[in-house]
Structures are given as C-alpha cells and as structure tokens.
Amino acid sequence: MEKIDLNQIRTQITALDEQLLQLLADRRALSIQVVKSKIQDQKPIRDSYRETLLLENLAEKGKKLDLKSEYINRVYRSIIEDSVELQQDFLMQLDNPSLKSAEYKIAYLGSKGSYSHAAVEKYLASVNGGLIDFGCTSFDAIFAAVENKEADLGVLPIENTSSGSINEVYDLLQTTRLKIIDELYIPVKHNLLVSCETDLSEITTIYGHHQPIAQCSDFLNELEDIEVKVMDSTSSALSEVQALKDPKIAVLGSAEAGKHYGLQSIRADVANQKDNQTRFIVVAREAVNVPFACAAKTSLILSVGQRPGALVDALMIFKKHSVNMCKIESRPIKGRPWEEMFYIDVTENLKSEAMQLAIKELKASVSDFSELGCYINRTIFSEEAS
Numbered sequence: 001m002e003k004i005d006l007n008q009i010r011t012q013i014t015a016l017d018e019q020l021l022q023l024l025a026d027r028r029a030l031s032i033q034v035v036k037s038k039i040q041d042q043k044p045i046r047d048s049y050r051e052t053l054l055l056e057n058l059a060e061k062g063k064k065l066d067l068k069s070e071y072i073n074r075v076y077r078s079i080i081e082d083s084v085e086l087q088q089d090f091l092m093q094l095d096n097p098s099l100k101s102a103e104y105k106i107a108y109l110g111s112k113g114s115y116s117h118a119a120v121e122k123y124l125a126s127v128n129g130g131l132i133d134f135g136c137t138s139f140d141a142i143f144a145a146v147e148n149k150e151a152d153l154g155v156l157p158i159e160n161t162s163s164g165s166i167n168e169v170y171d172l173l174q175t176t177r178l179k180i181i182d183e184l185y186i187p188v189k190h191n192l193l194v195s196c197e198t199d200l201s202e203i204t205t206i207y208g209h210h211q212p213i214a215q216c217s218d219f220l221n222e223l224e225d226i227e228v229k230v231m232d233s234t235s236s237a238l239s240e241v242q243a244l245k246d247p248k249i250a251v252l253g254s255a256e257a258g259k260h261y262g263l264q265s266i267r268a269d270v271a272n273q274k275d276n277q278t279r280f281i282v283v284a285r286e287a288v289n290v291p292f293a294c295a296a297k298t299s300l301i302l303s304v305g306q307r308p309g310a311l312v313d314a315l316m317i318f319k320k321h322s323v324n325m326c327k328i329e330s331r332p333i334k335g336r337p338w339e340e341m342f343y344i345d346v347t348e349n350l351k352s353e354a355m356q357l358a359i360k361e362l363k364a365s366v367s368d369f370s371e372l373g374c375y376i377n378r379t380i381f382s383e384e385a386s
C-alpha cells in the first residue's frame with residue numbers, strides 16, 4: 001500500500017477548516033442583512049418554521065453525503081442559535097444607546113479564572129465591548145459598586161442546574177434599585193485540579209467556592225477523610241492552591257481556569273449533573289428596552305400578605321392575560337417574619353399590552369410590587385429536554 005503522508009493530509013484538513021471559518025463568517029454577515037430586512041418589515045427575529053425547513057433539508061442532503069442527521073442537527077442548531085443571538089444583539093444595540101461597543105467597568109465575583117469572569121467575557125462578546133476589570137469578593141460589594149457608580153455593570157450568578165437558586169443574590173435583589181438588563185448561561189464543568197504531580201488517593205484537602213462544593217457534593221461525599229475548605233471565590237481558591245504547591249491539596253475549578261494558574265486536572269466532570277449550567281444576570285443603573293422582535297423575559301418581585309389564596313389570586317392574573325410564567329422563587333422578607341417575597345420570571349416583554357394589563361391588576365391586588373427588569377430571553381433547552 002502506498003504510504004500515506006499524515007502531515008500532508010493535516011495540511012488539507014487545516015485548509016478545509018479555514019474555508020469553513022470563512023463560510024461561517026459569511027453566513028453571519030448574511031444574518032445581519034436578514035435582521036435589517038426584518039426591521040423594515042417588522043418581523044420577529046426567530047422564525048421556527050424556516051428553521052425546521054432548513055434543518056430537514058440539510059438532514060436530507062447530509063444523508064446523501066453520509067453525514068448522520070443527528071450530527072447535522074447538532075451542528076446547525078448551534079449555528080442557528082448563534083445567528084439568532086447575533087441578530088438580537090444587533091437590534092438591542094440599535095434600540096439602546098447605553099449598549100454601545102465601549103469599555104465597561106464590570107463588577108463580578110473573583111478574578112480571571114472564576115466562572116463569573118467567563119460570564120463577563122460572554123456578555124462583552126454580545127456588545128462587542130472591552131473590560132475594565134472590577135473583581136469583587138462578595139455579592140453585596142458587586143451591587144454596591146454599581147449603585148455607587150464605581151462600576152458600570154454587575155454580573156452575578158443567580159441559579160444553577162445542580163445546586164438551584166443562589167439565595168444571597170435573590171435577597172440582594174429585594175432592596176436594590178438596579179435593573180436586570182441581560183441574562184447569560186454558562187456551562188460549568190468542574191474538575192479536580194492540582195498544582196503538582198499527585199494522585200487522588202493522596203489528596204487530603206479540597207479547596208473551592210461554596211457553589212462548586214454544593215454542585216459536586218456526590219463526588220465529595222464518596223471521598224473518605226477529606227477536608228473541604230470554603231473560599232470566597234473559585235479564583236481565590238485556585239491562586240491559594242497554586243501558591244501552596246502541595247500534593248495533598250486539590251481545588252474545584254474549570255480546566256480552562258486551571259490553565260491560568262498552572263494547575264492540572266486529575267478528575268474531569270465531577271459535578272452531580274452532567275449538564276451543569278449557571279444562569280448569570282447583568283445588572284445596571286438604567287433599564288434597557290427590548291424590541292418586540294426579540295424574545296423577552298421580565299423579572300418581577302411581589303409579596304401578597306397572609307390572606308388565604310392570595311398567591312393563587314395573583315398568579316391567576318398572569319393566566320388571565322396569557323402571560324407565561326417560567327420561574328417562581330420565594331425568599332423571606334427581612335424584618336417581616338414569616339412573610340415571603342415572590343420572584344417571578346415571565347416570557348413576556350414588559351411593554352406588551354398583556355404585560356401592562358397584568359401589572360396594573362397586580363399592583364391593585366398585591367402588597368409589594370416591583371419590576372426587576374426586562375431583557376433578552378437567552379434560555380436554550382438541551383436537546384434531551386426538548
């Protein structure tokens with residue numbers, strides 16, 4: 001058999017990959033043309049009918065080229081999601097002069113390497129902005145920095161698919177004047193990282209922020225005689241373990257963050273849930289305006305007092321106006337024992353007629369009511385769930 005030259009084939013693959021990159025960039029440029037036409041014709045950005053036809057056609061054509069339809073579906077779903085996000089971000093910037101492509105001073109928990117930093121980077125990519133770093137050591141410091149105008153924006157985790165709601169952030173939302181202007185979903189893949197040559201059996205102490213510790217509880221519970229050390233943030237845990245250079249000490253963090261600190265992974269994917277994601281919110285002093293062409297989400301808080309059926313009555317107002325509720329959470333109210341504050345997210349634009357009618361009725365029937373903000377709904381359901 002003739003000798004096959006690996007380097008030569010790899011050169012061809014690299015050339016093809018570069019062509020693919022150019023094609024992806026060309027497709028994105030066309031998406032921008034599409035959104036401009038949708039603005040003229042007042043059409044919504046998302047067109048599920050077109051997406052279904054496109055995917056069916058590609059699966060069919062792919063089959064003839066020996067490409068599995070599951071593979072084609074996965075690749076094109078991700079290309080289409082990017083195209084929808086690109087169009088929504090374009091429209092948001094057009095409608096909101098505050099969302100310019102500028103440098104933003106962003107307050108977040110930790111520093112480079114923290115999951116919050118990854119969320120900050122994702123936000124900046126959507127506004128084409130740069131970062132003036134404002135790392136903080138607590139959630140209330142983040143709210144305070146934005147409220148006192150020391151920072152332009154704050155980025156905070158609010159819920160996780162394994163450990164649930166982040167109560168501290170929910171509690172701070174009760175008293176803040178800040179508005180939620182965006183949400184971000186960050187896949188969180190926890191690894192067990194070490195600073196030098198070692199083995200899992202040698203580890204006696206594991207450092208981590210309390211969120212990753214909660215999200216990896218199954219893995220940690222299986223280990224015997226391990227001391228868990230809770231740190232302020234993932235980045236402070238990473239830098240401490242890097243400095244200690246101890247073969248008995250490990251830390252929970254992403255493989256990528258580990259690279260920043262010269263740490264190696266000895267166990268990958270140690271979270272309780274495989275699809276471990278954290279939802280972050282972006283807060284600012286000014287609310288944003290979400291164009292009707294975009295998929296919107298609105299967050300509200302309300303309390304209903306102690307009357308029997310009071311919560312049901314409030315929720316029936318959403319039903320009456322066909323406002324879809326996608327999340328409800330409750331937290332105690334400081335200084336009012338046994339009263340609860342309800343946090344409600346709806347997939348509706350704050351400016352819509354249905355929402356305005358519902359709000360008018362809610363205000364007349366509940367004890368406390370406030371709007372936390374309206375922003376782009378960036379929820380993506382995993383393939384298995386949909």
Ligand SMILES: C=C(O[C@@H]1C=C(C(=O)O)C=C[C@H]1O)C(=O)O
Nearest residue numbers: 034045046047050051080083084
């Ligand atoms: C590009 C469009 O906008 C959206 C993105 C699509 C895509 O990237 O193919 C398809 C349908 C829309 O949800 C379009 O409407 O054609």
